[in-house]
Amino acid sequence: MKSLSKHRLAWPVIALAALLLLNQVFRPDFMSLRMQDGHLYGSLIDIMRNGAPTILIALGMTLVIATRGIDLSVGAVVAIAGAASCAYIAASPEPGSPVTAATAVLIAVVAGLALGVWNGFLVSTIGVQPIIATLVLMTAGRGVAQLITGGQIVSVSNDSYKSIGAGYLFTLPISILITAAVFALAAVLTRRTALGTLIEAVGINPVASRLAGLRARNIIWIVYVFSAVCAAIAGLMISSNVTAADANNAGLYIEMDAILAVVIGGTSLAGGRYTLVGTVVGAFIIQTLTTTVYTLGIPPEVTLVFKALVVITVCLLQAPKARNLFTRLKAAPKPAAQEAVKEKVAI
Amino acid sequence: MNEIVPVVEMTDIAIGFPGVKALDGVDFRLFQGEVHALMGENGAGKSTLIKALTGVYTIDSGTVTVLGEPKRFSTPGESQAAGISTVYQEVNLCPNLTVEENVLLGREPRRRGSIDWKGVRSRTREVLAELQLDHIDPGSLLSTHSIAVQQLIAIARSVEINAKVLILDEPTSSLDADEVSQLFRVIRDLRDRGVAILFVSHFLEQVYEISDRMTVLRNGKLVGEYLTRDLSRMSLISKMIGKDLEALAELDQAPARTRASNGAGLTPFVEARGLGRKGSVSNVDLSIYPGEVVGLAGLLGAGRTEIARLFFGAxxxxxxxIKVKGTGQKIRSPRAAIDKRIGFCSEDRKEEGLIGDLTLRDNLVLAMQASKGWARRIPRRVQDELVAEYIEALDIRPANPDALIRNLSGGNQQKVLLARWLVTHPELLILDEPTRGIDIGAKTQIQKLVNKLAADGMSILFISSELEEVLRVSDRVAVIKDRAMVAEINNDGVSVEDVMTVIAGGAQ
Incomplete structure (x- = not known):
């Protein structure tokens, strides 16, 4: 039990379970799932589907943060990806065909790739501090997105495109499947190869990593590209869900939610050891919070305060100092340790 | 003596880390007006005991009393408030502030709410004068002083706050002889004024020179407490390593080096001509042949590490x-050096060697993994075999591949870093102070290992502050002085004095 409560995922998981239980108490049908027209419905599915873009972005953010970096530009990448794909579909001669949708997806992902390369270039080659380097794209990116959409909200009508964010496959929302696939890919990419260990090494001690022969530049480049591609896929989901690209509001403040998910999940902003599972749990906590606000019927004006309270609690539970305090309150005085082996002074 | 209440009394202290039991039922007493040496090999629990006393670690069980009052320290601040002051090997002051600001940091005399700078100056002068350190200018920046002087200033700070207990953790490891004697004068002075001093050092002679009593630890357990004058050096060492004297005698035998014959016809593995770097070192002409150990001798700060860093591309x-195997090369990065089969163990283990939050296994295979690239992960089975092989060969303790490296003792961390390079099979291994701050047992093991590696054909560049050690392991010695190479001596019966003469030689 003690070792379980010391596990780094313990508190995020407990917090998530508590939130879910709270919802269950107020709405007895909260956990229930039902089939309708071959689709799975239920609050839990809604939470996962609505949380999918945040989870995606938080996965990329986790790896960036593990290298001691941060990526503030993800919201702008969401906007650019959505704008580029929707603008392409709207302008194409066959705006309804699946081929057009596929091309649009490709364009968005390549755009994400290019933006990630840009961030990675600034951070790893030029040596700009990550927060500044990605701030560039954070501000400039929305401008680029507006240029693409011409300042308008671009609506599209393409069933294939719409299915990314709103469609179903094997009874499950496609967005959940995409997110699960990216999670699996990230897990395999980092733990089946040495990438995960090397990311942590660079994050924990960059100087020693360099002297051990690590090419930190490549590692850093990879994580920023991965982060931007995740953001581009999230951008596709968001724009597909509303079948429109909104350069101003798509993915607004999503970087904050993503960073929060990473931190709640137990990855330190100081870099080093990270946990992808923790990040997913963190993102679920954030999304469940939003749902809880509706379930409890909390008036909109207190919503943010309520969210803040939960976030503060989870963060406190994770802080080593607060944790020590907690365990010390719990710990009863222990019986004396076994007798020491001593050698008497005999000279 | 028994009626006197110890300044510090620690009873039945236990501290554990995941995978390591660092302290187990240890007792420790420290009296007023004594210099008490804490002795033990690396990993014996010396640092852990100090950190328990200074509140860096929280103890799992046991009691601590200061002047008879039970205490439970969970932050360094609480320990300091109880009158315990610590001076670490790496000085924990602010280099960008002046001497007086450091001495009185957080306790500046005030006048009407603002800092009374005149008071700061005069109080600092007083304290420095008490320690006969009048020659230090209170207004100078801390960073302009040598490590030795910075340590003395740290001590001055503890005098200013009237510390009852002064802990000196490896204070002498980067000082020269004069600096050590100055430090000892100050220590004796404080002792005579009733301060209880806890002294930790790996230099046996210094311990015998300065300490009144000693407590010996081994493997996290208490061996015993002794009066220094009653304990011979040999019995101390045997208590530290837990082996009897005969086994020690064998250990003590200097691993006599069979000199490699670097025939004139051979190509050196690496050959530097006029190597230098602006603002660092200049004019380094040095060749290292396969199977040869070349020692770099010189005072601290003479430029030894800088030369090593040039060879490694750091x-x-x-x-x-620079020519490697006879062909001209530019070594632009550590990675380029590693590709040419050069390895480098930095003298700064913590900052330049260890990846603290990763495991022993991850640290050990890091260089090998780095040169394979991230995509080709070394299979877990191969990793486990390598780790098991080197844990056994180098006697790394604890023999737990999943232990976090930061929880290992200094000597064992050093062995892991050595192993990190050995698994890459380098042809040139640069060892910068590989035995600094580690105990006799591990030191002898490392010296023997160096000989064995050279006998197997590896070229080794060996850097150490201890001239005896340099002479013991090297075939040739390059003498570094004032950031340039001044001489090269073939080590055929050269004595420490000979090398000293060369270093002192071109003095004026």
Whole structure:
């Protein structure tokens, strides 16, 4: 039990379970799932589907943060990806065909790739501090997105495109499947190869990593590209869900939610050891919070305060100092340790 | 003596980390007006005991009393408030502040709410004068002083706050002889004024010179407490390593080096001509042949580490040439050096060697993994075999591949870093102070290992502050002085004095 409560995922998981239980108490049908027209419905599915873009972005953010970096530009990448794909579909001669949708997806992902390369270039080659380097794209990116959409909200009508964010496959929302696939890919990419260990090494001690022969530049480049591609896929989901690209509001403040998910999940902003599972749990906590606000019927004006309270609690539970305090309150005085082996002074 | 209440009394202390039991039922007493040496090999629990006393670690069980009052320290601040002051090997002051600001940091005399700078100056002068350190200018920046003086200033700070207990953790490891004697004068002075001093050092002679009593630890357990004058050096060492004297005698035998014959016809593995870097070192002419150990001798700060960094590409050379196996090369980065089969163990284990939050296994295979690239992960089975092999070969303790490296003792961390390079099979291994701050047992093991590696054909560049050690392991010695190479001596019966003469030689 003690070792379980010391596990780094313990508190995020407990917090998530508590939130879910709270919802269950107020709405007895909260956990229930039902089939309708071959689709799975239920609050839990809604939470996962609505949380999918945040989870995606938080996965990329986790790896960036593990290298001691941060990526503030993800919201702008969401906007650019959505704008580029929707603008392409709207302008194409066959705006309804699946081929057009596929091309649009490709364009968005390549755009994400290019933006990630840009961030990675600034951070790893030029040596700009990550927060500044990605701030560039954070501000400039929305401008680029507006240029693409011409300042308008671009609506599209393409069933294939719409299915990314709103469609179903094997009874499950496609967005959940995409997110699960990216999670699996990230897990395999980092733990089946040495990438995960090397990311942590660079994050924990960059100087020693360099002297051990690590090419930190490549590692850093990879994580920023991965982060931007995740953001581009999230951008596709968001724009597909509303079948429109909104350069101003798509993915607004999503970087904050993503960073929060990473931190709640137990990855330190100081870099080093990270946990992808923790990040997913963190993102679920954030999304469940939003749902809880509706379930409890909390008036909109207190919503943010309520969210803040939960976030503060989870963060406190994770802080080593607060944790020590907690365990010390719990710990009863222990019986004396076994007798020491001593050698008497005999000279 | 028994009626006197100890200043510090620690009873039945236990501290554990995941995978390591660092302290187990240890007792420790420290009396007023004594210099008490804490002795033990690396990993014996010396640092852990100090950190328990200074509140860096929280103890799992046991009691601590200060002047008879039970205490439970969970932060360094609480320990300091109880009158315990610590001076670490790496000085924990602010280099960008002045001497007086450091001495009185957080306790500046005030006048009407603002800092009374005149008071700061005069109080600092007083304290420095008490310690006969009048020659230090209170207004100078801390960073302009040598490590030795910075340590003395740290001590001055503890005098200013009237510390009852002064802990000196490896204070002498980067000082020269004069600096050590100055430090000892100050220590004796404080002792005579009733301060209880806890002294930790790996230099046996210094311990015998300065300490009144000693407590010996081994493997996290208490061996015993002794009066220094009653304990011979040999019995101390045997208590520290837990072996009897005969086994020690064998250990003590200097691993006599069979000199490699670097025939004139051979190509050196690496050959530097006029190698240098602006603002660092200049004019380094040095060749190292396969199977040869070349020692770099020189005072601290003479430029030994800088030369090592040039050979490894950690700093880029901007003058001179380097040939590897006879062909001209530019070594632009550590990675380039590693590709040419050069390895480098930095003297700064913590900052430049260890990846603290990763495991022993991850640290050990890091260089090998780095040169394979991230995509080709070394299979877990191969990793486990390598780790098991080197844990056994180098006697790394604890023999737990999943232990976090930061929880290992200094000597064992050093062995892991050595192993990190050995698994890459380098042809040139640069060892910068590989035995600094580690105990006799591990030191002898490392010296023997160096000989064995050279006998197997590896070239080794060996850097150490201890001239005896340099002479013991090296075939040739390059003498470094004032950031340039001044002489090269073939080590055929050369004595420490000979080398000292060369270093002192071109003095004026």
């Amino acid at each position: 700093d880029k050379a901007d003058e001179g040439t």
